[in-house]
Amino acid sequence: MIRYRDLIGAKVVEKKNGERIGEISDVIFKEDFQSFVGFLIKGGKILKQKKTIELERVTSFGKDAIMIDLGKNLSIKNSNIEEGITEEEIKFIDKEILTQDGECLGYVKDLLFSKDDGKLIGYIITEGLIEDITKGRSFIPNFSNVKTNKEHLIVDNEVKDLISKNKEKYKKLLELVER
Structure with a gap:
């Protein structure tokens, strides 16, 4: 698993020659946000402007850099992933999370992805600094009953019960991701 905040600013290095390509400035989502x-x-010796790179080119997500394989094609071209949507456009981070009854559960603090296929696993949520310190952050799995729009993440009322019931399990999951 990998967090969105760990991706942003990560160095991107070509694995064959070790050349620094640049750094990640944003993540490109499929249109369904799943x-x-x-x-x-952006940046680097090869790139003068922002370019896209497909997830398939990533060979490993390291602690200090993301390794990619450009193959025979030593340039990064704009591709069909440009049809996707960036986090900057969606603004998941700091988005308010509401139940269907209009109750605020907190705010999205980070996103958690699968390294293997890029699937959105869920949302790391905060209820505020004091709550983070006293209770810790929580987690909402990315279920089909989680909907997003420009202002909010809307979850079924059952998700509130799920969060409460599994809070300790989610804390352990978040501790593993922190390591």
């Missing part, structure tokens, strides 16, 4: 398909890359 997974990401690539990254926006």
Whole structure:
């Protein structure tokens, strides 16, 4: 698993020659927001402007850099992933999370993805600084009953019960991701 905040600013290095390509400036999601398909890359010697790179080119997500394989094609081209949507456009981070009854459960603090296929696993949520310190952050799995719009993440009322019931399990999951 990998967090959105760990991806942003991560160095991107070509694995064959070790050349720094640039750094990730944003994640590109599929239109249904259920997974990401690539990254926006900026900087580096090869790139003078932001370009996209497909998730398939990533060979490993390391602690210090993301390794990619450009193959024979030593340039990064704009591709069909440009049809996707970036986090900057969606603004998941700090989005308010509401139940169908209009109760605020907190705010999205981070996103959690599968490294293997880019699927959105869920949302790390905060109820505020004091609550984070005293109770810790919580987690909402990315179920089909989680809907997003420009202002809010809307969850079924059952999700509130699920969060309460599994809070300790989610804390352990978040501790594993922190390591």
